[in-house]
Amino acid sequence: MARYTGPKSKIARKFGEPIFGPDKVLSKKNYPPGQHGNSRRRKTSEYGIQLREKQRAKYTYGVLEKQFRLTFEKAVRSRGVTGEVLLQLLESRLDNIVYRLGISPTRAGARQLVSHRHIVVNGKIVNIPSYTVKPGDVVGVREKSKSLLIVANALAGFNHSKYPWLEWDKATLSGKVLHVPERADIPENIKEQLIVELYSKQ
Missing domain, CATH: 1.10.1050.10 (Ribosomal protein S4/S9, N-terminal domain)
Incomplete structure (x- = not known):
């Protein structure tokens, strides 16, 4: 596209x-x-x-x-x-969730990570940036991609408490969507x- x-x-x-x-x-x-x-x-x-x-x-x-x-x-x-x-x-798009979780510093970068099969949803690879992520879904970095320098640099010092509707697990490099964001949660x-x-x- x-x-x-x-x-x-x-x-x-x-x-x-x-x-x-x-x-x-x-x-x-x-x-x-x-x-x-x-x-x-x-x-x-x-x-x-x-x-x-x-x-x-x-x-x-x-x-x-x-x-x-x-x-x-x-x-x-x-x-x-x-x-x-x-x-x-729009916030529920997979590329946006990857961006909000700090896995990529930009949405364009997040879109590329998704397209290149570096991202998993509930343990399965999803390479569609527009994929709709639902509450309860866990979005993370593919095991083989966790050593990517671009991911490490993006996550370094990122404040994961910025978005109360997302929960980050540093150990697994994954985040859980707790609920659909309220308007006040969208900056x-x-x-x-x-x-x-x-x-x-x-």
């Missing part, structure tokens, strides 16, 4: 925050990219604001348009507040209601 492989700093500057992780360029150029990045811009329309928020969510979680729409439609069919359920579904700066309003117009 195609992924965005362009300059990530440019996208981060567009949204004014490091949505792909720590970014040296963003700290130096905290204004939008382009020739007129520093100049005053016309007021963005309501639709433009809503579209921008959807793009922010897509780039943050590394999801393409079709997959994002399918996830939204699933959220609509589920119980609960649609916007919150949407974020909960992403995404205004999910704007995404709901955008799709309601289509």
Whole structure:
């Protein structure tokens, strides 16, 4: 499946925050990219604001348009507040769980670990980044992959108490999903209601 492989700093500057992780360029150029990045811009329309928020969510979680729409439609069919359920579904993706557990410093890196068969769910290899992890599932590093330097470096000094809905076992390099995260447990700066309003117009 195609992924965005362009300059990530440019996208981060567009949204004014490091949505792909720590970014040296963003700290130096905290204004939008382009020739007129520093100049005053016309007021963005309501639709433009809503579209921008959807793009922010897509780039943050590394999801393409079709997959994002399918996830939204699933959220609509589920119980609960649609916007919150949407974020909960995105948070439940295997690549995101690997990232949240600190096994990889970025979601892109986590996606690669999953695709390259380094990750197991309940003891079985799963190489689908979009796989939905459920409460009670245990996500960990494959036995043969525990010596990977990239994993060791990512886990070094990582604060595993950041996410109360995940429980980390240092001895087995695995984490258990205790429950679906509450909205307050999701730190992403995404205004999910704007995404709901955008799709309601289509």
